[in-house]
Amino acid sequence: MQKDPHKLLEKYKSGNCSEEEKAIVESWYLELERQQAPAHEVITKSKDQVWTSLAEKTTRPLEKTASGKVYLFKAAAWAAVVFLVVSVVYLTGNRQKDVPMANGSAKDDVVPGGDKAFLTLANGRKISLTDAANGEIAKEAGLSITKTADGQLVYTVKEDTETSTNLLNTIETPKGGKYQINLPDGTRVWLNAASSLRYPAKFVGDKRMVTLTGEGYFEVAKNREMPFIVKTAGQEVHVLGTHFNINSYADEGSVKTTLAEGSVRVIPAAEAEKITLKPGEQSELDNKGIKVKKADLEAVLAWKQGDFIFDGEDLKSIMRKVARWYDVEVIYKGVFDHLKFGGSISRSKNISSVLGIMEETGSVHFHIEGKRITVTDTTK
Template identity: 40%
Template sequence: MDKNTFQELVNRYLDGTATPAERALVDRYCEHLETDGESELGPDAEAVLQLVMYERIMRRVQAPPKRSYRWAYAAAAAVLVLVVAGVALFPRKQAPVVAEKSVFRNDLNPGGNKATLTLGNGTIIALDDIVTDTLTPQGGSKITGSGKGQLAYEAQPGAVQQVVYNTLTTPAGGQFRLTLPDGSKVWLNAASSITFPTAFTGADRTVELKGEAYLEVSRNPQQPFKVKVRDMEVAVLGTHFNVNAYTDEAAIRTTLLEGSVRVNNGGQAYTLKPGQQAQLQSNGQFSLLNDVATEDITAWKDGQFAFNDADIRTVMRQVARWYGAEVVYEGNVTHHFMGNIPRDVPVSRLLKMLELTGRVSFVVEGNKIIVKP
């Protein structure tokens, strides 16, 4: 591409308006520079990438816009966006020098496809990436482990549709995919569980969720789909949505990506449109948010951490779940972070990226991550 086109792409990348394909293009270019040290775009285009990003960061630090409360926290953290591939994208001679503060006595591997399946009779089965079709049928449904962290229930024609409840549970550092008997798909995040019938025989299709899941529900107007999450119920016909209901988060959040859902909390209810989010705070406050960043909210199922003006405790809650770590704070860190980081990297790489802001440092001792200013 020519220099002007490339500069526009860089601007969109930094502003957060680039499409996933455009962001992937910049990321691949960065990885190419990191491994080969050469650019197919030529020195002029490479200089544009380096200078534009560096100058935009410096402008935000020196003269933030009216929404300065956001950029004052996020300006330095914008560096994080530029190191998704683990390499600074501005000239090394101009880059601020960040002292190495971290002490990693060991490393923690990222999570993977791990879960347990609890059958109706209480039997617990450990699941992994192994392909299997030897699991005992449940309530007239055949169970197949198709590999790559996936489990599928398939209703068998002519079988007695006995209602049996199974529970799929992921540990800290685990994730899994589930296909329900009606064909609905569930992505289960770390430290989560979903309880479901092996056959949907009643007036509705009801499941219970703890933790976080992304669901793509098969449409069936005659049999609505319901997700029960503590004090909240999400009713749908057929749609794509994300539910975050971790008990250590400040709120239960239901975010709609496609279709329509109705979120109920006692006598209150909201009907969501795509891009909206219903929040139920721990104090009982129930509210509706518009124009939420749905790509950031569902980034976890696509193998990414996505931080959008996130404080350190929000960041580290995600880190703790995915790496199965204990997090301890020593000192006060008030910095906010922006950017995307792959979830398949060791924890040391993720922490070093956060340290590039110059506002936080980490010590890893065994399974413990210590957070310091």
Template identity: 40%
Template sequence: MPENNDRINLLLEQYINKTISESDFNELFDYISKDENRHIFDDFMKKVDKISLPDADVHHIDWQQMYDNIVAGKKEKSRFAILVTIGKTITIAASLIMTMYLGYKFFNKQPVDYAVQTTAKQDLVPGSNKAILKLADGSEIILNNAQNGVLTQQGHSKVSKSNDGLIEYNEQTANGEETVYVNTLSTPRGGQYKLMLPDKSLVWLNAQSSITFPSAFTGKQRKVSVTGEAYFEVTKDKTKPFMVETGSSSVEVLGTHFNVNVYPNEENAAITLLEGSIKLNHNNSSKLLLPGQQAIYNAHSSGIELKRVDLDNVVDWKNGLFIFEDASVAEVMRQIERWYNVDVKYIGKTPDIKFNGVISRNNNVSKLLKLLQAAGNIDFKINEKTIEVKQINK
């Protein structure tokens, strides 16, 4: 059946190139769910694996586990089940197929209709544009309640709010010496916000994060401090380097795009470079990063590990997505805690599951949990503002 083989390969290539239509996607899913087409799927995945991971030994990949996840159960359920791998690491190529259903919706900017029943007693809505701006005099502006337009004046900077979740500092020309006012923008759990600094640099704040910055950048440096997670697009100025302080570390920048993740309840901090160049200083160590590299370090040690990462997985939180790659239950639930403003309680042993997939951050929490629950041996229960996580023994 060479025609059938060619058709499946064509559809797989269209999926990878993000050009597949919804009808063709459903056709592809039906093809790879049939046992007689298994060999075509295997051959294609090996080819992709060699391209994506030239040093990988494809014989060590558990294709049976992955294929069983795709074809197991009812059609709709299997589309959810492909999001997870139990107690196992998968390759980039395997992750590609495992995210196929939600990935299609993401690539085509369409909402996902899961058509599932929630077993939750209550549901929780996703986070939104919420933040508090603390001014130099100690007064606070709750931004989600504030009217759009000019909010206040800080030195020679007018502070304005727009309706798309942006706070903008427009620095006016100063006559003579300028007084600098230190402000802090902070997001609660379940909040996010975007900031334009006085030098026109842009900052996206994730949930439960903050940035402290001056109303004007005077002197020889542009210095800010961050907690939690923030994504920066820094305006270039060779005469005035940009500096991000994060407690035990600092990042030196001239003009670039990078992500800072320094949540105190995460095991390690991570600085990821998308464009340009940065230098990370941590305790007694320093590293220069190249685009596509991530620096991993611990606040209590001086070592810095550099590795290459999938940049989409790091920064697509600002584009409304959770992207999980071999993420443990604890890692996933910490993100859920921050974004849905909820506490997590484990009943018994923490399930040994790795999640891989693309999920919208705009879903109510019950839909997200239903997808995660498709692993088959994990259960979630929502009690008011607490999510209970329980291992299911089979």
């Protein structure tokens, strides 16, 4: 069966479904017709059945536990729930092929972000990586900086070259931007929108220290003699070589460190306790202290894969992510603490598609005017 529910719906419309696939899609429609209820109510009641149907065909092992295998299929399941909303547009006879656009003219629709970043060298020179041509873009003492054809930033360090640890570079992404950088030691870093990373032009001494604001995903090159340290607001993360994500946006109210593989130590600045994370765990540091919980890796890393995944997330949290990626201002009219949404959609869609899916639930209304989004509660 198709792993992508959206493709399954397209396959259904073109008449190429197997009998099993056809039955799943038509069951969504029949459930809507039978209940004659708002789409979001039908979704809530039937999502477990959709998850089960998809899980039988799309699960893949994540890790083994004492009781057997753990399967990772939530993204596919949530996509089914989201596209069940979208399918209402097609299956009930509406001729629109896309999710209805949130209120506002087509000219006000906002395109998604992309590869945008600025590199500030130790000498103060600032380079727009968005506009820079591919190839070598700068030279510093003992190294060259190259922009590759696929937009990555790569450092090539000359061996046996003395480089001062005071030579610090900074790469920063604006709202509506993202970027990948290969650091001088071979570590790869993906920066989300409105983020920055400060790092030395060459790692020397007994540690590799960088400073992060915003959100970044790290694949750290192994070096047991030189630990890699990521400094953020209120904490440091120490690793030897592993994969992890850090979310440290100032407007989120906490710093979240999520481990994908390997091992990391999270050291809060205000506490003597050191937290060691295992794969699949997340630490959350706020003004009340630090706690560790099991992480939803797919949801945490969705931004790196080019998606939004919301698993019962509150509206304002979702809109903070939307605002950073589409570089928009959000204005609220009403109280929204009671509104939570689940679903998945590509970050390559225009903002109207993202907002339109939430608007389809009948719980909230969005008005797009230029770079301003006005949110209204429709449940009261």
